Amino acid sequence: MKKKPVMGLTLGDATGIGSELVAKTLQSAEIRQLATWVVVGDERVFQQGQSVAGLSVPYQKIANIEEIDSEDKVYLIDLHNLSPDTYSLGQLSEDSGQATGETLTYVLKLAQQKKLDGVVYAPINKEALHRGGFHFQDELHFFASLLNCKEGFSEINVMGDLWFTRITSHVPLKQVSSLVTKERVARIIRFAQDTLTSVGFDNPKIVVAALNPHAGDGGLLGTEEIDEIRPAIVSAQEQGINVEGPYPADTIFLRLKTKPFDCLVSMYHDQAQTGMKLLGFNKGITVSGGLPVVITTPAHGTAFDIAGQGISDPGATEQAMKLAVRLAGF
Numbered sequence: 001m002k003k004k005p006v007m008g009l010t011l012g013d014a015t016g017i018g019s020e021l022v023a024k025t026l027q028s029a030e031i032r033q034l035a036t037w038v039v040v041g042d043e044r045v046f047q048q049g050q051s052v053a054g055l056s057v058p059y060q061k062i063a064n065i066e067e068i069d070s071e072d073k074v075y076l077i078d079l080h081n082l083s084p085d086t087y088s089l090g091q092l093s094e095d096s097g098q099a100t101g102e103t104l105t106y107v108l109k110l111a112q113q114k115k116l117d118g119v120v121y122a123p124i125n126k127e128a129l130h131r132g133g134f135h136f137q138d139e140l141h142f143f144a145s146l147l148n149c150k151e152g153f154s155e156i157n158v159m160g161d162l163w164f165t166r167i168t169s170h171v172p173l174k175q176v177s178s179l180v181t182k183e184r185v186a187r188i189i190r191f192a193q194d195t196l197t198s199v200g201f202d203n204p205k206i207v208v209a210a211l212n213p214h215a216g217d218g219g220l221l222g223t224e225e226i227d228e229i230r231p232a233i234v235s236a237q238e239q240g241i242n243v244e245g246p247y248p249a250d251t252i253f254l255r256l257k258t259k260p261f262d263c264l265v266s267m268y269h270d271q272a273q274t275g276m277k278l279l280g281f282n283k284g285i286t287v288s289g290g291l292p293v294v295i296t297t298p299a300h301g302t303a304f305d306i307a308g309q310g311i312s313d314p315g316a317t318e319q320a321m322k323l324a325v326r327l328a329g330f
């Protein structure tokens with residue numbers, strides 16, 4: 001039995017803060033002893049990250065995963081697919097997006113073959129990934145396609161003991177209302193229940209946000225609560241799920257302060273992400289939930305405005321690494 005998991009760690013979009021974050025996190029002895037970390041990406045990008053962070057990470061370069069000879073080293077698989085001469089930090093690059101997609105493909109295939117116990121990716125840029133030739137609405141759909149998953153997946157955010165998931169995610173706001181259906185709400189409530197149970201929650205308490213101002217005010221301000229959300233909640237309650245709502249979204253974080261819910265189901269991306277990120281920008285994690293491979297990432301993005309300055313906070317990436325190890329069963 002292995003004492004430590006073998007975890008893939010990608011550098012994210014090279015134009016952002018990803019390689020700097022990877023260098024900073026691997027500087028921590030606590031993080032290094034958690035797993036055998038296998039950095040996958042271009043060595044020159046990794047070196048750029050170390051230089052921006054002002055530190056040097058000891059690692060052993062290997063040609064493939066079979067060359068790992070110790071649980072206690074950091075390894076690098078150099079894909080040699082992106083030279084820092086071809087992009088500028090803080091500026092979107094198609095080349096970098098293409099390398100990001102190639103790197104994630106490589107690392108997910110290793111995980112699919114059980115040669116990695118999980119994957120942590122430093123922040124990527126969705127637009128660059130798309131322009132680089134990976135035509136998916138977001139990385140979750142890209143991962144699902146690579147792993148041959150058609151349904152049953154969704155983003156999950158984790159902030160300490162509080163979990164979040166969403167009825168809609170990376171879609172234009174004008175599509176949200178049509179996607180808030182009874183079936184979808186019921187499915188995501190069930191997804192939240194199953195996810196939290198699988199990580200050890202006993203009878204998790206789930207709260208569901210409304211879509212409209214003041215939960216629609218009896219239909220005056222919108223009818224999705226009456227027609228779609230409430231019936232889905234009632235149906236979930238009848239199946240024994242400990243779920244409440246819909247509650248007005250503008251005060252739902254206040255409710256979380258006074259009543260200890262375990263999971264908030266929101267209707268659209270910014271509804272919960274805004275509050276979640278305010279709770280601790282340096283702690284939030286995103287999990288690609290419902291896939292056969294453990295995949296985590298920090299909840300923040302590529303931060304082009306500070307790329308190359310060495311001031312990025314590695315806290316959320318460290319949390320993503322710790323959670324990935326836990327989800328991998330170690």
Ligand SMILES: NC(=O)C1=CN([C@@H]2O[C@H](COP(=O)(O)OP(=O)(O)OC[C@H]3O[C@@H](n4cnc5c(N)ncnc54)[C@H](O)[C@@H]3O)[C@@H](O)[C@H]2O)C=CC1
Nearest residue numbers: 123124125126127297298299300301302303305306312313
């Ligand atoms: N983990 C991932 O792969 C994620 C990727 N993204 C992608 O990142 C790109 C940029 O997204 P934005 O909405 O601009 O959000 P962002 O999170 O990149 O930046 C928002 C603000 O937070 C600051 N910030 C972010 N991370 C920080 C850190 N570790 N330390 C200090 N300050 C930090 C930035 O400087 C900026 O002012 C988009 O393409 C988005 O899709 C967004 C969230 C997660």
Ligand SMILES: NCC(=O)COP(=O)(O)O
Nearest residue numbers: 124139155273286297299
């Ligand atoms: N890459 C994960 C991701 O995009 C999650 O962040 P968010 O866009 O949902 O805030």
